[in-house]
Amino acid sequence: MLKIIKYTAQNHQNLTQFMEGLQDYLVSIDTFEKLKRDKNYGKKYVKYLLKIIKEDKGIILLAEFDNKIIGCVAGIIETLDKGEILGNKKKLKTARILELYVEPEYRGKHIAVKLITEITKHFKAKKCEQLRLEVYAPNNNAHNFYLSQGFKNESIDLMKKI
Numbered sequence: 086m087l088k089i090i091k092y093t094a095q096n097h098q099n100l101t102q103f104m105e106g107l108q109d110y111l112v113s114i115d116t117f118e119k120l121k122r123d124k125n126y127g128k129k130y131v132k133y134l135l136k137i138i139k140e141d142k143g144i145i146l147l148a149e150f151d152n153k154i155i156g157c158v159a160g161i162i163e164t165l166d167k168g169e170i171l172g173n174k175k176k177l178k179t180a181r182i183l184e185l186y187v188e189p190e191y192r193g194k195h196i197a198v199k200l201i202t203e204i205t206k207h208f209k210a211k212k213c214e215q216l217r218l219e220v221y222a223p224n225n226n227a228h229n230f231y232l233s234q235g236f237k238n239e240s241i242d243l244m245k246k247i
C-alpha cells in the first residue's frame with residue numbers, strides 16, 4: 086500500500102540517493118551541457134536543502150510503498166518577490182516545490198500525483214494561495230507531468246551563450 090509520510094533524519098540516505106538520481110537524470114537529458122554531478126553532490130545538496138526547508142517553513146514528504154521509500158517531494162514557503170514588494174503584483178502567499186522524484190521502476194503509477202496532492206494540501210492548510218516551481222527546459226517529462234496536474238506556464242527564462 087502507498088503511504089505518504091513526513092521526512093525524518095532516518096531517511097537521510099534515501100533523500101541523498103534521490104537527489105543524486107534526480108541530478109543524474111537531469112545531466113542525462115541536459116542538451117545545454119551545463120549540469121554536472123560531483124561525487125559528493127547528494128550529501129552536499131541534502132545539507133543545503135534541509136537548511137532551506139528549516140529556514141523557509143518547508144516540508145519534505147516521502148512516498149512509501151510496501152515499506153520501501155520510493156520517492157519524495159520538497160517545498161518551501163516563499164517570501165514576497167520583487168514585483169510584490171514594488172507593488173506591481175498582487176501579494177499572494179506562495180509555496181514553491183523545490184524537488185520531486187520517483188524511483189524509475191515506480192514511475193507511471195501516479196506516485197508523483199499523490200506526492201503533489203499531499204504537499205498541496207499541506208501548503209493550503211498553511212494558507213498558501215499559489216504553488217510554483219521551475220522546470221529545466223530539457224525536462225519534457227516533468228513539464229508534461231506538471232501540465233497534467235493543472236500547472237500553467239507563467240514566465241519563461243531565456244539564455245544565449247555569448
Ligand SMILES: CC(C)(COP(=O)(O)OP(=O)(O)OC[C@H]1O[C@@H](n2cnc3c(N)ncnc32)[C@H](O)[C@@H]1OP(=O)(O)O)[C@@H](O)C(=O)NCCC(=O)NCCS
Nearest residue numbers: 185186187192193194195196197198220226227229230233
Ligand atoms: C516527473 C516524475 C516525478 C513523474 O512521476 P510519476 O510518478 O511517474 O508520475 P505519475 O505516474 O504520477 O504521472 C501522472 C500523470 O502525469 C503525466 N505524466 C507523467 N509522466 C509523464 C511523461 N513522461 N510524459 C507525459 N506525461 C506524463 C501523465 O498524464 C500521468 O497520468 P497517466 O499515467 O494517467 O497518463 C518522474 O518521472 C521523475 O521522478 N522524473 C525524474 C525526476 C524529475 O524530473 N523530477 C522533476 C524535477 S522538476
